[in-house]
Amino acid sequence: MPNFRLETNIPKNKVTVDFLKQTTALMAKTLGKPESYCVAAVIPDQPMAWGGSTEPCGTATLMSIGKLGVEENKKHAALLYDHIEKNLGIPRNRWRTFWL
Template identity: 40%
Template structure:
């Protein structure tokens, strides 16, 4: 099971349903239990990074499997490429956190 949380200061009008669908498919295809991915998107968040309120995205991917050094590089590149292309957020304002859970740490 995996959980993807995206928090951004972009308005919901920019983070379209099409982007959400593309993001979900991109992450799910690289996870072993792709049909068990839960995704949450929070827009209009008052995020400030480096004293700037320019567009910023913070992703947090938590999973019981499908994460590791090599896997995270793939997820990170995919997330970064999609975010730059579809949302126009610059590279240094896209952050991704990865958290590997033991199966007993997640109830489903």
């Protein structure tokens, strides 16, 4: 079951149901998995600083059986970074994804 988990200091009111639905659709597309298997979770309101600044930031984990690797992760990262920056306002240089 593909799982995307983002821990961030942004407030809960910025994490909409539409954002979560768009995230599972994006995961299904990039991983080539059924959307019905994809889980997206955002853990907001975390006390967090990145490089000494408390501006919006976060860390994420993307877990999947298969479909992860050096070249594949570049494609996944590009899609996820654009999605997060556009919808949650976390600049791509203020969060990172760990691949499992």
